[in-house]
Amino acid sequence: MRASGAPCQGNQLKRVIVGVISVTLLVMLLAGFSSVSAGSKVTITFWHGMGSALGKTLDELVAEFQKQNPDIIVKAEYQGSYGALNQKIMAALAAKKPPTMAQAYGNWVAEYVKSGAVKPVEDFFAGPGGLSKDEIEDFWPELRVGCTFNGRMYTLPFNKSVAIYIYNLTALKEAGLEPPKTWEELLAASKAMTVVKDGKVTRYGMVLRPNVDYFANLLFTNGGRYLDPSGKKAAFNGPEGVEALQFMVDMLHKYKVAYYIPGYADADFGAGKTCGYFATSASYSYTDKAVGGKFEWGIGPIPYKKGPAAPVAGTDLVIFASATPEEQQAAWKFMKWLTSASQTAYWAINTGYIPVRRSALYLRQMKEWMAANPRNAASLNALKFAVTDPNIAEWQDIREIISQAVEEAFLAKATPKEALDKAAEKVNALLAK
Amino acid sequence: MPVRGFTAKDAARRRRYLKETFTAYLYLLPATVVLVTFHFAPVFYAFYVSLLEWNYISPNPTFVGFANYAALLKDSDFITSLMNTVYYVIGTVPTSMAVALFVAILLNQKIRGLAWYRTVYFLPVITAANAVAIIWFWIYHPDYSGLLNGLLDRLGIPIQSWLLDPKWAMPCIILMSIWKGLGYNVVIFLAGLQNISSEYYEAAQIDGAKGWSIFRYITWPLLSPTTFFVLIISVIGSFQVFSQVYVMTRGGPLKSTLVVVYYLYKIGFEDFKMGYASAMAYALFVIIFTLTLLQRKYIGSRVHYQ
Numbered sequence: 177m178r179a180s181g182a183p184c185q186g187n188q189l190k191r192v193i194v195g196v197i198s199v200t201l202l203v204m205l206l207a208g209f210s211s212v213s214a215g216s217k218v219t220i221t222f223w224h225g226m227g228s229a230l231g232k233t234l235d236e237l238v239a240e241f242q243k244q245n246p247d248i249i250v251k252a253e254y255q256g257s258y259g260a261l262n263q264k265i266m267a268a269l270a271a272k273k274p275p276t277m278a279q280a281y282g283n284w285v286a287e288y289v290k291s292g293a294v295k296p297v298e299d300f301f302a303g304p305g306g307l308s309k310d311e312i313e314d315f316w317p318e319l320r321v322g323c324t325f326n327g328r329m330y331t332l333p334f335n336k337s338v339a340i341y342i343y344n345l346t347a348l349k350e351a352g353l354e355p356p357k358t359w360e361e362l363l364a365a366s367k368a369m370t371v372v373k374d375g376k377v378t379r380y381g382m383v384l385r386p387n388v389d390y391f392a393n394l395l396f397t398n399g400g401r402y403l404d405p406s407g408k409k410a411a412f413n414g415p416e417g418v419e420a421l422q423f424m425v426d427m428l429h430k431y432k433v434a435y436y437i438p439g440y441a442d443a444d445f446g447a448g449k450t451c452g453y454f455a456t457s458a459s460y461s462y463t464d465k466a467v468g469g470k471f472e473w474g475i476g477p478i479p480y481k482k483g484p485a486a487p488v489a490g491t492d493l494v495i496f497a498s499a500t501p502e503e504q505q506a507a508w509k510f511m512k513w514l515t516s517a518s519q520t521a522y523w524a525i526n527t528g529y530i531p532v533r534r535s536a537l538y539l540r541q542m543k544e545w546m547a548a549n550p551r552n553a554a555s556l557n558a559l560k561f562a563v564t565d566p567n568i569a570e571w572q573d574i575r576e577i578i579s580q581a582v583e584e585a586f587l588a589k590a591t592p593k594e595a596l597d598k599a600a601e602k603v604n605a606l607l608a609k
Numbered sequence: 610m611p612v613r614g615f616t617a618k619d620a621a622r623r624r625r626y627l628k629e630t631f632t633a634y635l636y637l638l639p640a641t642v643v644l645v646t647f648h649f650a651p652v653f654y655a656f657y658v659s660l661l662e663w664n665y666i667s668p669n670p671t672f673v674g675f676a677n678y679a680a681l682l683k684d685s686d687f688i689t690s691l692m693n694t695v696y697y698v699i700g701t702v703p704t705s706m707a708v709a710l711f712v713a714i715l716l717n718q719k720i721r722g723l724a725w726y727r728t729v730y731f732l733p734v735i736t737a738a739n740a741v742a743i744i745w746f747w748i749y750h751p752d753y754s755g756l757l758n759g760l761l762d763r764l765g766i767p768i769q770s771w772l773l774d775p776k777w778a779m780p781c782i783i784l785m786s787i788w789k790g791l792g793y794n795v796v797i798f799l800a801g802l803q804n805i806s807s808e809y810y811e812a813a814q815i816d817g818a819k820g821w822s823i824f825r826y827i828t829w830p831l832l833s834p835t836t837f838f839v840l841i842i843s844v845i846g847s848f849q850v851f852s853q854v855y856v857m858t859r860g861g862p863l864k865s866t867l868v869v870v871y872y873l874y875k876i877g878f879e880d881f882k883m884g885y886a887s888a889m890a891y892a893l894f895v896i897i898f899t900l901t902l903l904q905r906k907y908i909g910s911r912v913h914y915q
Contacts, residue, residue: 263878269666287881291667376753386862435752438773438861572880583863587775 218506219249220276220499225261225491226335227254229461233526241513248506258491269293269496276499277507279334279491282322282567288494289325290569295495298329300508307512314517314533316488318562323492325567331492332515333532335523337456338562339393339487340555341479342463344369344451345472347379355476359394359423362452362479366433369451382434383441383450384424386583388575392487393454394420396563397480402574403566408607410600412578413593419481421585421592428586436586442466445473454478456489457555460528475551477558486558489565490529528552530559570606577602659887670884677888687889689864690872691896693779697868698847700783701790706839708787709794714828716795717802727799731792738789738852745785745857746772775865778858782866786853790846794839801835802828830913837912841904848897869893 226234231254238252253275255261262284268274274293288294301307312320312329319333343355343365351368354361366381384390391412392402400416403409411417427434437444441453446466455463460475467473477484493514495507513519521536523529525545536542537556546553565571581599584590590598659677663670681687716726733741748756749771758768771777809827818826829836851870854860860867860875869889877886 259879266665266881287664288666291664293666436773437751438859580863583861587863589775589863 216247217249218247218502219251220503220507220510221251221253222507222510223253223255223261223265223275223278225255225258225279227256230335230458230527233523236526237514237519237523241510244513245509248510250510272498274496274498276503277493277495277511280331280494281491282331282565283569283571285323285331285492285494286325286567286569286571288496289330293497294330295497295499295504296328296330297323297332297493297495297508297511300505300512301329305505305509305512314535315515316532316534316559316562318488318564319532322564322567331494332511334491334493334515335458335527335529336488336490336532337458337529338555338559339389339478339489340455340457340475341477342445342453342455342459342473342475344445344448345474347451347471348474349472355474356479357476358479359397359481363423363427363431363433366427366452367431370433377432377435379448380433380435380450382427382452383444384428384434384436384586385441385454386436386438386579386586388578388582389487389489390424390454391417391420391578391582392563393478394423394481396485396487397478397482399482401563402578403607407566407568410603410607413596413600416482417596418593421582421596423481424582425585425588425592429588446470457528457530457552458490460552475555477555483561484558485561485563486555487564488530488559488562524556530556573606574603577606655887655890658883659891661884663883665881665883673884677885678892680885681888681892686864686867686872687869687892690867690869693864693866694848694850694868694870696779697783697786697850698844700780701786701847701850702840702843704783705787705790705794706836706843709791709839710798710832710836712791713795713798713802714824716799727796730795733789734792736789738856741785741789742853742856745781749781772858773862775863778862778865782850782853782857785857786847786850789853790843794843797839797842798832798835801832804835805831833912834914837904837909840908841901844900844904845897848893848900 222238224231224234234252238250242248242250255264258281261279262281265274265278265280265284265288269288269291280288285294301312315323315333319336320329323329323331323333341356341362345355347369348355348365351365353365353368356362356365362382369379369381370377371379395401395412395417398416398420400412400414400420402412404411424434428436435450440462441450442455442459442462443466444450445453445463446468448470457475463473477486493511495504495511499507514523515532517531517533517536517539518541520531520533521539521542524531524536525541531537531542537546546556565575568574577599581590581595584595585592589595660672660674661670662673662677712730716723716730720726750756750758751770751773753759753762753768755768755771757771761768769777771781805828809831810823813823813827849870850868851874854866854868854871855874858866860871870893873886873889873893876882876889
């Protein structure tokens with residue numbers, strides 16, 4: 177018993193010792209791990225306004241980034257509409273608890289910059305994790321202008337869409353017409369697609385919205401701009417602007433081939449009430465849903481008069497000054513990755529936003545997608561004519577003033593020239609402050 | 610009268626009084642804390658903000674004194690919003706009160722399914738403005754597919770573009786608001802009506818009073834405290850109209866439905882001019898307060914309290 181028991185006891189002791197040592201090692205190892213991970217894992221919050229399909233694509237990108245960067249946790253949080261996003265950012269800044277980074281329009285950023293709430297992205301350009309001069313210049317020049325305040329680059333462009341003309345291809349084919357390229361052809365196509373029954377219009381060729389964006393589409397394609405080169409004086413009331421507004425008013429009242437609504441037009445388009453409207457390239461998914469396969473539809477650049485132009489709008493990425501340097505570094509890493517050529521190409525292919533870097537257009541996946549989707553490619557090719565909104569804090573006010581002028585002309589309360597002149601006066605007063 | 614000395618009984622009574630007072634304040638404390646934190650403090654803070662030029666996030670607001678108030682008087686949009694608000698108040702309050710009183714009198718009868726009717730009338734009050742808006746957008750749809758226009762077209766009356774027409778947008782908002790707010794006034798009127806003792810009606814009937822004269826000489830005077838209450842509350846509420854405008858028109862077309870609180874919201878929470886928005890809030894407060902005092906003075910004196 178004893179003889180046989182001794183080696184057994186010795187074995188047991190050995191086992192116990194080995195066990196204790198291995199457990200201790202394991203605990204030490206785990207403790208070491210967790211202390212290491214606690215030290216190097218950085219959590220950043222990213223507030224955005226990308227709902228439904230767009231949000232899904234963004235989440236995919238975030239997940240991919242986290243896979244490549246296990247030491248950074250990105251909390252991408254959807255805040256609702258852009259209006260809600262701006263309100264939440266402002267409230268968070270007021271409470272001194274902003275997210276690490278967010279999507280923001282240029283005129284919002286202008287307000288943040290004035291209050292010293294933004295960490296300029298150009299602070300991260302130098303060094304190995306930064307951006308070279310070539311890489312910076314790879315961003316579309318127009319978009320870079322929108323990210324620059326007082327001569328410094330504060331933000332990076334992210335989700336930018338280009339204005340497009342969406343049309344009912346089935347109706348267009350029935351009329352025996354090609355997709356319109358010029359204002360004249362747009363008017364002709366709208367006339368051809370308008371259906372009148374018993375003196376009542378049952379289908380319109382076009383729908384307009386009484387807002388600054390519809391006006392801008394025509395202003396830009398007529399060679400006009402909002403402000404003169406100094407940026408301190410209105411230019412939209414010049415002959416280009418007056419013609420642009422007159423063209424819309426004529427579609428409504430003279431030719432009666434269009435009507436106008438204040439809200440989004442995709443529902444009316446899907447219901448077959450209108451055969452055309454202006455939208456942005458980010459609205460493909462909404463149009464697709466509204467049409468639901470009832471008819472064929474197509475997209476093209478905004479028809480032009482003087483020359484093609486591609487009004488581009490959307491938000492940029494901003495890092496807030498109150499984040500810790502580690503968080504800011506992590507946010508920069510994420511931001512740089514998100515706007516890199518291959519990610520912006522993925523983003524563009526899946527959402528309809530434009531690639532923010534020129535080199536993305538030469539990537540294999542982008543070329544393949546453009547070959548398979550020639551109509552989307554057409555709007556991307558227009559990007560060399562990109563025009564963006566001025567990124568000044570007064571921009572929201574100016575948009576409202578111009579929208580009001582457009583509405584006055586639509587309601588025939590004033591001629592296009594009167595309405596625009598009055599608006600220009602207000603804008604000049606605002607810019608002179 | 611003999612002068613009484615300070616007795617032990619008095620001391621006990623005093624102790625009890627102090628204890629009760631203390632208990633009362635203790636009970637009041639939670640509500641007071643909530644009110645002070647979320648109501649009174651912001652009210653005073655807003656006044657301070659109204660003296661600043663501040664974008665809500667800047668660490669260095671500029672003190673401008675009463676400049677924001679002076680600017681209000683020169684702001685044509687504010688004047689427009691004030692006029693539109695007055696239009697709205699005049700459009701909603703009298704009609705809404707008259708209709709509510711009529712409905713309340715009908716509901717005060719002993720009819721079948723009374724509870725059901727009361728619920729139905731109250732439903733719009735508690736329904737979110739967004740949900741209500743969906744229905745009313747369809748009613749006011751600017752072409753033939755709209756409910757109202759479809760009806761007009763069938764009657765051979767030219768159709769209107771309702772919410773898109775500066776002339777019609779405000780009446781449209783007023784009609785919808787009357788419908789939405791009706792149930793609230795009905796419930797209060799109903800409570801007032803049920804407070805009137807049936808003895809008065811019995812006495813009047815014995816004296817041979819009928820329908821209208823019963824209403825004129827019994828119901829109307831005895832209901833006057835309720836009517837007065839509804840008037841005050843309706844005027845205050847109507848001056849603060851916001852959600853209907855926010856969901857239906859956003860102040861358009863051409864500022865025809867721009868009302869003070871919507872304008873204030875836009876300035877404060879879209880343009881982030883907090884000082885100016887706060888000044889506007891105070892201006893509105895002064896207007897409402899003055900009107901309420903005037904109503905008390907000129908109408909309150911004619912109220913018949915039982």
